[in-house]
Amino acid sequence: MAIATRKSPPISSSLEDYLEAIAEIVEENGHAHTKDIAEKLSVTMPSVTNALQTLHARGLIAYQPHMPVSLTARGAEKAAVIRHRHLAMKKFFQDILKLDEKEADEAACRIEHVIGEKVMSRFIVLAKTIANREDCKALRDFLDQAMPQLCAEDDVDLISLSELPIGKQGVVVHVDENLRALKKFADLGLVRGTLLQMEGHAPFGDLLRVKVMCSSLTLRRKDAAHIWLKQMN
Secondary structure, three states, X not given: OOOOOOOOOOOOHHHHHHHHHHHHHHHHHOOEOHHHHHHHHOOOHHHHHHHHHHHHHOOOEEOOOOOOEEEOHHHHHHHHHHHHHHHHHHHHHHHOOOOOHHHHHHHHHHHOOOOOHHHHHHXXXXXXXXXXXXXXXXXXXXXHHHHHHOXXXXXXXXXXXXXXXXXXXXXXXXXXXXXXXXXXXXXXXXXXXXXXXXXXXXXXXXXXXXXXXXXXXXXXHHHHOOEEEEEOO
16 A cells, blocks of 8 residues: 655745755754854845744754754755755766866756756766666766867867868857848757767758757858857867
């Protein structure tokens, strides 16, 4: 016979941040005061007070004015889930996507609130698979080489897609606004940050064949001249 489980009602992403901050402060200092929470989250004292009152009403913290804040059993459990999501995503962004620690931490903060447990469990399996399986070594080597090149610096030399040699890859940095059918190309994935590969040129005429993700696109050379790339090594 299936056992019914009682789920806590969801809380906002802002309240999740408060809960996570309280757990981290308690772990570091043994207690969490309103002032510590305000400093950690860079918010005003009245904002902290309002959030703590809401969390207390939800049964997630024990709170009295001018007293240290503590997590209830339910609050500690929920905070642990939030922190687990954050750390798992931060590690993925650092180890797999090769972001620096600050960027990885900020990205994890933004995404941890919108990803569900079902997606999160699959996310963790994917991360562990890429990081640990021997048959993923070639993928890890490619990511080590490719990921740091995906964000072009302002002073990097760019080439147009029309000049990209066959077999070479590039990352879209800029698309001219006067490109004909700009929206159509955007819908096809030709937008800033996209990784492209030149597959070939038509033997006659000015058509180019470009690989975008898993698809091959054909476009005219004069249109490709309006798409600017950072060529990858």
